Amino acid sequence: MNLRHIRNFSIIAHIDHGKSTLADRMLEITNTIEKRKMHDRVLDDMELEQEKGITIKMRPVRMDYTPTGKTKADLEKEIGAPEYILNLIDTPGHIDFFYEVSRALKAVEGCILLVDATQGVQAQTLTTLEMARNSGLTIIPVLSKVDSPLARIADIKDEVMKLLKCSADEILETSGKTGQGVEKLLQEIVRKVPPPHEEFENSQSFRSLVFDFQYSNHKGVIVFIRCFDGMVAKNTPLLFKIADEKFTALEVGTFNPIETPCENLSAGEIGYIVTGIKKPGIASVGDTVTAFRTPLPELPGYMSPAPVVWASIYPESQDDFDLFRQALGRLRLSDSSFTFEEESSGSLGRGFRCGFLGLLHLEIITERLKREFRLNLIIATPSITYEVTYKNGQKKIIYSPSLFPDLHEVVEILEPWVKVKIISPSEYLGAIMPMLYEHEAEAGETETFGHDSGGDTRTALTIKMPLRELMRNFFDELKSVSSGFASLSYDYDGMRKADVCRLDILVADEPVVAFAKVVSVRRVQEDAEKAVEKLANILPQQMFVTKIQGRGLGRIIASKTLSAMRKDVTQHMYGGDITRKMKLREKQKKGKKKMAERGRGNVNIPHETFLKMMKSGE
Secondary structure, three states: OOOOOEEEEEEEEOOOOOHHHHHHHHHHHOOOOOHHHOOOOOOOOOHHHHHHOOOOOOEEEEEEEOOOOOOHHHHHHHHOOOOEEEEEEEOOOOHHHHHHHHHHHOOOOEEEEEEEOOOOOOHHHHHHHHHHHHOOOEEEEEEEOOOOOOOOHHHHHHHHHHHHOOOHHHOEEOOOOOOOOHHHHHHHHHHHOOOOOOOOOOOOOOEEEEEEEEEEOOOEEEEEEEEEEOEEEOOOEEEEOOOOEEEEOOEEEEEOOOEEEOOEEEOOOEEEEEOOOOOOOOOOOOOEEEEOOOOOOOOOOOOOOOOOEEEEEEEOOHHHHHHHHHHHHHHHOOOOOOEEEEEEEOOOEEEEEEEEOOHHHHHHHHHHHHHHHOOOEEEOOOEOOEEEEEOOOOEEEEOOHHHOOOHHHEEEEEEEEEEEEEEEEHHHHHHHHHHHHHOOOEEEEEEEEEEOOOOOEEEEEEEEEEHHHHOOOHHHHHHHHOOOOOEEEEEEEEEEEOOEEEEEEEEOOEEOHHHOEEEEHHHHHHHHHHHHHHHHHHOOOOOOOEEEEEEEOOEEEEEEEEOOOOOOOOOOOOOOOHHHHHHHHHHHHHHHHHHHHHOOOOOOOOHHHHHHHHOOOO
């Protein structure tokens, strides 16, 4: 089969380097979308993507392209087709969505490495580049935003040349805003990105890799596939190789950019298959879809992503629990990189322990649950998992702070560490270093390269640190001390011994499970005082004097007393002997004392208090 007319490629870059705007111009130049239907960031069709200005989901799109100066007849002679088929998969730029990027790179032969001409190489640029190299892709270096008055084209080209070991002539200059250089880039894609090849020469059977899928109430599961062998048409009997589930293709099609039915999909193409399956758990990314009657061996799939951040999420009303479970299952069909399992809390009821790839990933998923399913949720403070070895030799994975054991019960505690790459102007290193100490980080190698807008050098700093410290507002602090110029990316770096303990918050001598957290031993006093002070400020007054305490390392280390709500028990009295009023007030005083001492009084902690306590920085 002749596949010389097909080019499959992706765009990879750091967040906010102009990927989506560049994709807009490509769609415009190739007439994939009519001009009257064009709008900014057309591939970011999710409301949350438009609002936040970031790409959250990968988006495939097919463009039919005839290079300037060529006719359809010319192309028929050269490549055996009247036009080139360009299959683009637009990818997110934030580190939390690296799993989306890794899946996209398995479905293409080449990629555009996009670098902002005003910002230069950023930390995430290095991470995505490494993924592309490991996938063996052809890399086309491109500068974006070259029309900006802040663009430093020569300096940034030097950075890219050093990074890729290429010449300045190989680096293209583009502007997604004006369209400058986009036509030349499309021609370069045709020239440099290799066409796909069939795994099995002259294969008579069909085989494809599932790189994404979504769910439709009417059509069931729709799988997004990259075809590697053969051809598939409507009504073809197919098989999920790993799930061992047979189904019939109800529809096949391509993305233009909306789902557009076609007669068939053949090797090298990217498209979708409507399966009609409505049972959860059948389709999965990385599975192989092959012909049912003549199945081919399964393709190498994807490694399952390992969540690094855990949060317990509960519906505000327990009446919404079943809807919440259904919403999580539905959402996982469009984002397979988060996990969830049921758990319960005495104070918050039934909910789910969810695993995410980072704090932004957590924010996006919870926001989608609220918007798309109209759920009101309580999100417990995000935590990480610890590996605990007890004195009796037993080992346990602890994922919830409330289950964390007392230190006298354990021999060793291990926690996850991450390897962090920070890129910053060199002048800010003096402010960054003390911050690293505060977050228990180990500084590693440094590399100086390129220049910032002021002509000063920039430094790439590699550090290793506990994941719990990365989650403790590290990124916000880094942006603050570097005036917003520093960027970071991180990778999991194994487990190490941890010096941590559980911090409990007690209200009226009773620990509140939802407020428990695991903190560094050296910070336990400070964190306890902050938590107690915060709760004392937001907890409504009770009918009796209420003690709020922080307990860590086996003792009370912070305490605050909340005065009782005072009710005027003599308001119904008019005139009369003062001793009568004094008796009533004395009786009230004794009653409050009895409630506090004998535990007869129940402390009412409203949902708003839980929400405020669990939001960091408030």
